[in-house]
Amino acid sequence: MIKRRLNELDLLRFLAAIAVVFFHYAFRGYAKGDMSTMPYPLLAEPAKYGYLGVELFFMISGFVILMTASSNNLRAFFISRVVRLCPAFWVCCTITFAITLAIGQPRYSADFYQYIINMAFLSELMGVPQIDGVYWSLFVEIQFYLMISILLAFKKIEKVETYLVFWLLISATAELLAFEKLRSILITDYAAYFIAGATFYIIWAKGITKTRVFLLAGALALANYTAIVWAELLESKYATEYNPLIVCSVIGLFFITFILISTNKTGAIATYNWTALGALTYPLYLLHQMIGFMIFNIAYPAVNSHILLWGTIVLMLGASYAINKLIEIPMARSIKKFLSLSFIRVWG
Template sequence: MSENHDRMRVNEIDLLRFIAVIMVILFHYGFRAYAADDYIKMDYTLIAPIARYGRFGVELFFIISGFVILMTADRGGFGTFVVSRASRLYPAFWVCCTITFLVKLFFGGDRFPTSIIQYLKNMTMFGNRLNSSSVDGVYWSLYYEINFYIIISLILLAGKIHRINRILWFWLFLTPIVNYFKWDILRENLVTQYSVYFIAGASYFLIWKHGISLERCIMIVLCWAYALMLLEPEVAFFNIHYHTDTNIWVTKALVTSYFVAMMFIVLRKTGSFGQLRWVFLGGLTYPAYLLHQHVGYIIINRLYPMLNMHVVFWGMVFFMLLVSFVIHQFIEKPSSRWMKHSLTRLSERVASLWFASKKRLAGTLSQ
């Protein structure tokens, strides 16, 4: 497979990202906020029976991350990967975290408290490791994502990315063991609650790049089977917490559809549909995910019941997508380019100084 072909954008991934974020937004506005924790006063029963399944859109995000992050790692070394991820994640996160903090500070009241210390810790994207609660509830998934990035970074740093297949097998082997014995440190650092989705996504990338093989298919099937097992206690807890009756088989079918869709994509079986460019929708995904929850709840509480609930609900969905477009187009894209350029120059400078110091040390020792 040619280098140019490897570097093609996978158009369908952008569409899947957008579908996942819409699922999550509908879940938060149409079910989660009213069902538990007293976040909003508006009970939008029209879509609640469907919207509750949007909680499991996050699993689709994790599969996509497994695919995209391994693709990124495959294109360069440790420094390139770190620069790519930092410039991709931080600009939009800083903007959305700041907006959320300010909205909560001035309009959140007792229901949505915040503090400057919480905000500053969250701005590092390592708030959980700094013993801080999140400025917004959606950040929980970012912590799993970042741990996955750290795993890939360490593999790159060790120069073992060419052994990624063996590493994925070892990770998959450890996952049920760590979960069974509840080794908390390993569960956190190896993200074993959701690792099968990252592993599956990475395996899909290997199929996309190198072609299908029995070994890769077996790995994906094992990931899928264990994912369905993990859904059972998760759905049981979900039903208790939200006082609902989410159907486990519908949830399993939904997650299964993610695995099937990804297989069609990596085998390039989407036909002319795969030629369509969804980059615009994909660009909305990250800021929309980061910004919509607590800011949306606060605005909904301000507007309802003063306005009709249908107007409030769908207006808020549209408003969040519009704001996300503005952030992506006019802040995230230029900031990411500038940050990537600056970090690349910095990393090159650091590398140059490192090699120069090693050369001087070698010369000194040889005298």
């Protein structure tokens, strides 16, 4: 049976990105006092929960990456991930670097070595500061890609459900007993979201079973546990209070949404084409934070904070659209062609 295109995922991506934008612009930048000079108290309270948009990204990724890997072709999977990650990242990293050099001082600085290491996706491994703080989540994503790549390399992707069960059980144990090495290797802070997303894909593709219900229940429990622990850390970092009920309710809403998607119960939302919004998401996520803060620091308080916040959001959406249409899509096409031909020449 041919499955329909899941338009809802594009909408979810956009909502997740916008949540993160508001978290940074209306709360994070000013809350710690080291990023932005512009407060935005009107939205600060709800915006402080916007960091959960990243957790939603990871759940979406679990669903989409398993869908991509279901062809059981490591070469195709590798090409798809390079084409997805690299073009927008290289462009946005370059733009952020250039703008940091132009207007970042004295609060922000960057050098050419740092830029090259970032462009090579090596900043995390080499302990080099990221050009933009949001890049941390890319390294979490890449760890997940590597896990899936190992299954593909050994032709074990059809056994992924079994590995998801082991990943969940070991992650929960490592979290509870604070096995730091395992926590790092298995990205246990966010494993629940990848596991849940992957399980929802399996349900969408193959239906509900007791094992899949167990996986979702376990993933929800682990997600709530890690989210509450993380919220407590954020409380001390930002000198604010997070309501654990709100945090867990938001995560519960993510799960409910994916239950509706995986069982084709999203109604009219599924009939709309959200592709244009989805296409904005990755450039918007990569581009918005540091450049937005630099704009705030230069223009505030001379410019009204409402005009500054909403104007910068519109600017970032416009820039993301231009990057996607004029650079990301053509570059992705060229990279895909180059990699495909290279693999053919080397391996036939």
